[in-house]
Amino acid sequence: DTGVSQDPRHKITKRGQNVTFRCDPISEHNRLYWYRQTLGQGPEFLTYFQNEAQLEKSRLLSDRFSAERPKGSFSTLEIQRTEQGDSAMYLCASSFGDLREKLFFGSGTQLSVL
Amino acid sequence: DAKTTQPPSMDCAEGRAANLPCNHSTISGNEYVYWYRQIHSQGPQYIIHGLKNNETNEMASLIITEDRKSSTLILPHATLRDTAVYYCIVRNTGTASKLTFGTGTRLQVTL
Numbered sequence: 375d376t377g378v379s380q381d382p383r384h385k386i387t388k389r390g391q392n393v394t395f396r397c398d399p400i401s402e403h404n405r406l407y408w409y410r411q412t413l414g415q416g417p418e419f420l421t422y423f424q425n426e427a428q429l430e431k432s433r434l435l436s437d438r439f440s441a442e443r444p445k446g447s448f449s450t451l452e453i454q455r456t457e458q459g460d461s462a463m464y465l466c467a468s469s470f471g472d473l474r475e476k477l478f479f480g481s482g483t484q485l486s487v488l
Numbered sequence: 489d490a491k492t493t494q495p496p497s498m499d500c501a502e503g504r505a506a507n508l509p510c511n512h513s514t515i516s517g518n519e520y521v522y523w524y525r526q527i528h529s530q531g532p533q534y535i536i537h538g539l540k541n542n543e544t545n546e547m548a549s550l551i552i553t554e555d556r557k558s559s560t561l562i563l564p565h566a567t568l569r570d571t572a573v574y575y576c577i578v579r580n581t582g583t584a585s586k587l588t589f590g591t592g593t594r595l596q597v598t599l
Contacts, residue, residue, distance in 0.1 A: 378531070414591070417587075430586065467532075477524075
């Protein structure tokens with residue numbers, strides 16, 4: 375068990391560019407979550423998957439954001455036409471899916487939009 | 489999910505017990521209390537959770553009042569590595585799956 379892995383750890387991009395992040399959950403976990411965190415704030419929920427199905431999306435997830443989990447394993451989060459306000463830490467978490475589940479978080483991808 | 493209220497910051501001397509309070513006065517009967525912590529530059533880490541009874545594991549103890557309107561996370565012998573932001577979260581496991589984080593308590597453990 376190597377934990378939840380996120381790639382890259384850091385991403386610097388120019389405004390207007392597209393970026394994609396990858397998350398590899400713990401292998402037997404069927405739920406996968408994406409959160410966003412800005413400085414001084416707690417993580418904010420963006421979306422979650424059960425296997426390959428995207429079951430919930432936050433209103434924070436504008437139409438420039440898209441997440442996929444095509445085979446129920448790894449997931450990608452893409453941001454199109456990045457804006458400076460997208461600068462944040464993007465966290466991925468996974469869980470086994472039990473009702474009293476514990477979430478295991480990765481170390482996140484720090485995005486800076488210049 | 490019910491909202492929680494935590495002090496923004498606390499200090500604790502190394503080796504002493506750290507007692508972190510949380511108010512959740514609007515908690516309902518099927519909502520659990522969860523605690524996570526986030527060490528600088530890392531993702532949040534699960535600590536403990538409970539419904540009604542007090543709980544203890546290798547990391548901490550969770551004391552929930554009888555009316556369930558507040559709880560206390562206890563780190564029995566704080567070390568410098570316990571310096572982190574601690575989040576108290578109330579979650580309805582019967583419906584929503586997500587955790588809703590507040591701003592937490594920043595615990596500083598000092599020598």
